Amino acid sequence: MAFGFAPQTTAEAAPRLSRILGADEWAASAIPSLNSPRDLVKEVCDRHLPSPSTVVIAVLDPTGRTVASASFAAPAGSRDGWEHRNAILHHLRRVIPHDLRLRSPVRTAVLLVCRDGIPGWTPADGAWMWGLRDACTLHGLRCGAYVTLTSHGWLVLGDGRGGRRPHAGSWSERAARGGAVLPVGDGVPEAVRRHVAR
Template sequence: MTFGFAPSTATSAAASSVAADSVNRLARMLEPAEWASAGIPLLASPREVVSGLHSRHRPTPSTAVVAVLDHDERLTASASFVRRDTAAADGWEFRNALLAHLRRVVPHDLRRRTPVRTAVLLYCREGDERWTEEDGAWMWGLRDACTLHGLRCGAYITLTRGGWQVLGEGRGGRRPNALSAPPPLADVVAAPGPAPSRTGGGALDALRRTAAR
């Protein structure tokens, strides 16, 4: 004869709640294939954008930098914050954090029929360039925050020890990286390069104005 105890109703309910939360959390993330098929606009000059945000915000691991670009890829506004919660990544939490910072630095465009500005996200983290569930949650959060703020969802960029990479595009570079010391903003602006075009030079124009202040 075997003796045992049936699980209590409270224990069963708690287990069901945890399972439901896990399912919901997994639903609030985007995989690379979903992101690549979402029609995310390509950055004309991703290295300029990454270098400019790196010099401006000096991100360390667990730092997120959200930036708003106009139609000429000029920087309109940006904000950075550190993810301090060590719990499992949840796109809903990331969406709320991104939306709160967007509201602080730039007014919404919800009255426009179509978005005219684009938000991009640079996230500095540990690990290599391969996609993680945390990346998927940030992608979901960025897309949802853009919708709620009337912005166009732009690139998601990771910054690791090995360099930077625009996920879903296959474009990246070794510098800047999570370990490199950012040069002064004025040095980034003065770096030699091709003459800026209508789309490619927008980030530099914004940086020049900032460096001159």
């Protein structure tokens, strides 16, 4: 009698591959629109200085004001919505209490992913969308907008609003111009401040 793990079959692997949301499915999800996406993207980018492979999760109150945010490095090589959900949920738990005690969500989570490539939807974005939606459910939040930040600029997927600035290279441009050091206590790590000031 032999003991061990049976190799994963194609049928068993299918659920892992399905943990993404297609562009049409996302657009049909009744995601609440951002009141002023340009202002939100600028605020989030000024606070977290995202570079490619950086993910920023922001939580908005009912008026659309940012009440909490966190940035983290995207898991290297992962395109699994399950792993993305876990990463988002971990950082949500660090910055804001859950709202599971409420009958319906009042706060909204928005995800900004800074990455290389085209600004439009990719399967990797679909995995982040799946992760955002599931993390919001588990934390008692409304699932909000998904924003990509590339060298072309920013784009809110699902509603098509976007702009050329800020973009994925904005912070290196600021550093080249001798940009100012961010004030202490702004929630930006000291190592990042030193990088911006260089």
